[in-house]
Amino acid sequence: MLATVAKTATNSGRRLCKGSPMGGSQTGRRGGSRPANRYELLSCAIGGHVLVGADAASVAAADAALVRETDGLRWPRCLRCDGWEPKPPPAAPTRDTAPGREEIDLPLRGPLLRDRYVLRLIAVDRAIHVVVLTVLAVIIFVFIGNRHTLQHDYNEIMAALTGGPNKQDELTGLLGYFRHLFLIKPSHLYWAGLLVVGYAVLEATEMVGLWLAKRWAEYLTFVATVLLVPFEVYEMVESFGFLKLVTFLVNVAIAVYLLFAKRLFGVRGGHAAEHRRRVELGGWAALDRATPDPPVGARRHAERAVGTSTA
Numbered sequence: 001m002l003a004t005v006a007k008t009a010t011n012s013g014r015r016l017c018k019g020s021p022m023g024g025s026q027t028g029r030r031g032g033s034r035p036a037n038r039y040e041l042l043s044c045a046i047g048g049h050v051l052v053g054a055d056a057a058s059v060a061a062a063d064a065a066l067v068r069e070t071d072g073l074r075w076p077r078c079l080r081c082d083g084w085e086p087k088p089p090p091a092a093p094t095r096d097t098a099p100g101r102e103e104i105d106l107p108l109r110g111p112l113l114r115d116r117y118v119l120r121l122i123a124v125d126r127a128i129h130v131v132v133l134t135v136l137a138v139i140i141f142v143f144i145g146n147r148h149t150l151q152h153d154y155n156e157i158m159a160a161l162t163g164g165p166n167k168q169d170e171l172t173g174l175l176g177y178f179r180h181l182f183l184i185k186p187s188h189l190y191w192a193g194l195l196v197v198g199y200a201v202l203e204a205t206e207m208v209g210l211w212l213a214k215r216w217a218e219y220l221t222f223v224a225t226v227l228l229v230p231f232e233v234y235e236m237v238e239s240f241g242f243l244k245l246v247t248f249l250v251n252v253a254i255a256v257y258l259l260f261a262k263r264l265f266g267v268r269g270g271h272a273a274e275h276r277r278r279v280e281l282g283g284w285a286a287l288d289r290a291t292p293d294p295p296v297g298a299r300r301h302a303e304r305a306v307g308t309s310t311a
């Protein structure tokens with residue numbers, strides 16, 4: 001059960017050293033300064049390590065992938081970032097043995113965790129859209145509801161600024177744009193407001209689905225994004241702007257990522273290939289592949305760890 005794991009999760013990420021006595025470098029650096037398991041480390045820094053077996057009365061050799069005991073120290077392994085955290089054996093165990101694999105919901109790790117981060121980044125992008133569209137819709141409907149009052153006030157202010165009531169045609173820039181708003185038919189503004197609300201609902205649906213990593217949300221986001229690309233190109237051709245270019249590039253990148261990385265519409269083997277990938281990278285086999293053999297020098301490291309923790 002996940003609850004079994006969560007009970008023993010800690011926030012002591014900094015206590016996990018690079019070279020644990022449980023074998024090899026646990027940060028998985030690949031030549032550069034960034035560790036290979038940086039997404040796991042980030043998740044653990046935010047939510048704590050996912051440890052099991054720290055609260056068990058005894059540890060069996062069969063639990064070596066989850067928790068080990070060496071020279072009086074208990075070493076539960078973080079099932080997400082592969083760090084081994086030294087602890088004294090529990091003074092008051094809450095269970096007899098470490099939980100079986102059938103009791104544990106493995107956390108996301110490796111490429112699957114990276115995928116989750118990318119999807120949530122897109123969800124954040126959609127959240128920003130939702131906020132902007134909601135504000136725009138509120139402005140439109142408030143404008144429609146108070147049109148006459150606003151137009152009266154606008155005319156008075158502009159007459160004062162321009163020196164007369166008949167010079168508003170000379171206004172350019174933002175002030176001229178406001179004048180243009182009063183020339184739009186209320187029915188057109190109403191439909192424009194409904195269109196903005198509908199678009200905000202669509203973006204909110206994408207946001208929630210992507211945050212929860214739903215397959216349908218990947219399709220919905222791809223289709224909605226691609227359908228808007230022609231309009232974005234048209235907008236840029238009509239009136240180029242840096243923000244429009246950035247929005248266009250971000251949306252193209254999102255569409256390409258979803259199509260190829262998430263294998264939509266049968267691309268790169270489609271859903272079946274994606275399912276096989278998730279089984280291969282997300283199951284116990286992946287954890288076992290990353291499990292080091294117990295090291296020969298475990299005793300020496302353990303003794304040093306005890307000395308450090310009591311210093």
Ligand SMILES: [Zn+2]
Nearest residue numbers: 044049078081
């Ligand atoms: Zn961890």
